[in-house]
Amino acid sequence: MSTISRDEVARVAALARIDLRPDEVTRLAGELDVIVESVARVSEVATADVPATSHPLPLTNVFRDDVPEPALPVQDVLAGAPQQENGRFAVPQILGEE
Amino acid sequence: MTNDITRLSASDLASALRSKTITSVEATQAHLDRIAAVDGDLHAFLHVSSDEALATAAEVDAKRAGGEELHPLAGVPIAVKDVVVTKGLPTTAGSKILERWIPPYDATLVERIKAAGLPILGKTNMDEFAMGSSTEHSAFGNTKNPWDLDRIPGGSGGGSAAAVAGFEAPLAIGTDTGGSIRQPGAVTGTVGVKPTYGGVSRYGLIAMASSLDQAGPVTRTVLDAALLHELIGGHDPHDSTSINEPVPGVVAAARQGAKGDLKGLRVGVVKELSGEGYQAGVSARFDESLEQLRALGAEVVEVSCPSFAYALDAYYLIMPAEASSNLAKFDGMRFGLRVEPADGPVTAERVMGATRGAGFGDEVKRRVILGTYALSAGYYDAYYGSAQKVRTLIQRDFAAAFERADVLVSPTAPTTAFKFGEKLDDPLAMYLNDVATIPANLAGVPGMSLPNGLSDDGLPVGFQILAPAKADDRLYRVGAALEAALESSWGGPILNKAPELKTTELAR
Numbered sequence: 001m002s003t004i005s006r007d008e009v010a011r012v013a014a015l016a017r018i019d020l021r022p023d024e025v026t027r028l029a030g031e032l033d034v035i036v037e038s039v040a041r042v043s044e045v046a047t048a049d050v051p052a053t054s055h056p057l058p059l060t061n062v063f064r065d066d067v068p069e070p071a072l073p074v075q076d077v078l079a080g081a082p083q084q085e086n087g088r089f090a091v092p093q094i095l096g097e098e
Numbered sequence: 099m100t101n102d103i104t105r106l107s108a109s110d111l112a113s114a115l116r117s118k119t120i121t122s123v124e125a126t127q128a129h130l131d132r133i134a135a136v137d138g139d140l141h142a143f144l145h146v147s148s149d150e151a152l153a154t155a156a157e158v159d160a161k162r163a164g165g166e167e168l169h170p171l172a173g174v175p176i177a178v179k180d181v182v183v184t185k186g187l188p189t190t191a192g193s194k195i196l197e198r199w200i201p202p203y204d205a206t207l208v209e210r211i212k213a214a215g216l217p218i219l220g221k222t223n224m225d226e227f228a229m230g231s232s233t234e235h236s237a238f239g240n241t242k243n244p245w246d247l248d249r250i251p252g253g254s255g256g257g258s259a260a261a262v263a264g265f266e267a268p269l270a271i272g273t274d275t276g277g278s279i280r281q282p283g284a285v286t287g288t289v290g291v292k293p294t295y296g297g298v299s300r301y302g303l304i305a306m307a308s309s310l311d312q313a314g315p316v317t318r319t320v321l322d323a324a325l326l327h328e329l330i331g332g333h334d335p336h337d338s339t340s341i342n343e344p345v346p347g348v349v350a351a352a353r354q355g356a357k358g359d360l361k362g363l364r365v366g367v368v369k370e371l372s373g374e375g376y377q378a379g380v381s382a383r384f385d386e387s388l389e390q391l392r393a394l395g396a397e398v399v400e401v402s403c404p405s406f407a408y409a410l411d412a413y414y415l416i417m418p419a420e421a422s423s424n425l426a427k428f429d430g431m432r433f434g435l436r437v438e439p440a441d442g443p444v445t446a447e448r449v450m451g452a453t454r455g456a457g458f459g460d461e462v463k464r465r466v467i468l469g470t471y472a473l474s475a476g477y478y479d480a481y482y483g484s485a486q487k488v489r490t491l492i493q494r495d496f497a498a499a500f501e502r503a504d505v506l507v508s509p510t511a512p513t514t515a516f517k518f519g520e521k522l523d524d525p526l527a528m529y530l531n532d533v534a535t536i537p538a539n540l541a542g543v544p545g546m547s548l549p550n551g552l553s554d555d556g557l558p559v560g561f562q563i564l565a566p567a568k569a570d571d572r573l574y575r576v577g578a579a580l581e582a583a584l585e586s587s588w589g590g591p592i593l594n595k596a597p598e599l600k601t602t603e604l605a606r
Contacts, residue, residue: 004471008471009467012470012471012474013463013467014451015474016422016454016466016467016470017426017429017447017451017454018451018454018455018458018463018466018467019439019451019452019454019455019456020455020463021455024460024463028463028464028467031464031525032464032467032468032471034525034526035414035468035525035526036468036471036481038411038414038526039410039411039412039414039415039481039485040411040480040481041408041411042408042411042412042415042481042484042485042487042488043480044408045405045408045487045488045491046483046484046485046487046488047487050487050491051487051490052483052486052487052489052490053486053487053489053490053493054309054486055309055542056295056309056310056493056539056540056541056542056543056567057294057295057296057339057341057542057567059338059339061338062338064335072202072203073202076203077202077432079200079202080199080200080202080432080433081431081432081433082430082431082434082436083436089431091431091446092438092444092445092446092449093443093444093445093446094445094446095445096443096447
């Protein structure tokens with residue numbers, strides 16, 4: 001059905017925000033090609049008259065009473081962060097220069 | 099003496115604790131000693147929490163001495179798969195990206211374990227983010243199969259299964275997205291149950307595929323699994339997919355089943371889950387177990403589930419798609435690893451890419467990229483959309499099959515435990531291990547694996563039982579009946595046939 005090129009792997013890896021080494025791109029191109037070719041068989045039986053199922057059991061939305069509940073202590077949550085400052089997560093520059 | 103304590107089932111150990119012939123501190127210390135003696139070889143644990151476990155045990159002993167009413171499993175030690183968050187105990191999900199992370203909260207199932215007074219021995223090894231069938235994808239090394247140290251213990255929950263099979267813990271927690279409780283159970287000669295989707299809260303499980311993940315018991319006996327299932331199961335307001343109904347009476351069902359009467363029960367053999375691709379010894383044990391079920395009064399019929407042929411394919415689209423979304427939270431900002439790019443501007447986006455490139459292992463990268471691909475523009479309908487339709491077809495197959503049978507059965511896995519490295523370079527061959535377990539996850543129905551003998555290679559084989567959604571009690575009735583019949587034919591539990599593990603002399 002498809003052939004997944006190295007360029008395609010690099011494009012999707014960028015969408016997934018995973019930096020790959022050149023050798024990883026090459027290996028994944030081969031592997032994903034085999035996997036995708038195999039799993040594409042699903043389209044053989046997925047005809048237009050079959051509805052899609054997203055969830056194993058029928059669900060209705062769940063609500064709770066609109067009352068505040070205690071949240072985790074801020075310092076406990078920040079303790080696991082790579083960097084924190086003044087009771088907040090410290091993160092790198094969000095926007096690039098361009 | 100300590101050696102004998104670790105051989106007890108959780109149920110027998112609980113009785114001994116109740117009658118005060120053993121204290122929880124003694125029982126917990128015996129298991130910690132066993133871990134110290136054999137885990138150098140097995141590597142079932144990523145972290146052993148001796149101090150916390152002994153403190154809980156002492157607390158339970160004090161309460162018992164004071165005549166307090168306790169949970170039936172109070173004082174019985176337990177191991178927890180490292181994908182389940184534990185307040186104050188490291189939780190890595192087998193990934194470098196979470197190395198040294200200490201969660202600030204407990205999963206609901208851990209809260210229930212703590213409230214009932216079960217000492218937590220530690221966190222068990224697993225394939226990274228539960229992605230794998232051999233535990234070879236753990237970032238922290240392989241877990242060995244206690245039956246043969248050159249072979250895989252199954253996966254992703256190989257650590258929990260090996261801990262229980264190696265008598266390091268009487269109870270463990272597993273999670274099952276496509277077979278990660280049941281397949282390790284099969285290859286280690288232990289019992290594993292994936293409850294009905296929503297039967298056990300997913301709050302505090304590090305999610306792989308949210309519509310498939312389910313936590314459940316890993317034990318050596320069917321009754322022990324039922325006891326643990328009742329403890330961790332039930333409604334949780336923190337999980338919007340949690341079933342708001344009482345847990346089915348699984349303990350009562352296990353006790354009833356152990357009496358061995360299955361008269362009137364219809365057992366459906368799934369035609370598509372046997373024959374070609376199944377090892378001869380696996381098929382032979384399966385046929386013998388069917389004979390046992392007939393001898394217990396069950397009627398065995400054949401059922402056909404033609405769409406199961408596409409289950410593996412649908413699974414390998416839905417699971418990576420959901421995983422690619424769930425794992426987006428590992429961005430190097432709020433928890434875990436942060437890696438800055440080697441050169442160029444240090445922006446959040448580039449830090450995220452560098453962090454994930456360094457922190458994720460091969461299989462995680464493979465699945466996240468596959469999932470991103472399946473969801474990307476131009477492919478969504480053909481791949482993800484079609485897979486969701488297959489899910490409907492599989493549910494219809496189950497519905498039709500359960501019209502004709504009360505439970506469905508198959509071998510749990512096509513083969514016994516394979517050797518390390520055998521399937522590592524062939525992802526499709528690795529994925530095939532879960533061919534018989536995946537349909538249950540796609541449909542949300544409960545499934546159990548219990549040991550039903552040894553194959554021609556002397557390694558354990560698993561027997562899978564599937565029941566309709568919310569009828570988990572049927573698994574336990576049938577499982578306990580088969581277990582009792584098999585154990586009487588073997589003259590004891592299957593793990594009595596496992597080789598003794600080499601023990602390291604203790605310094606204590």
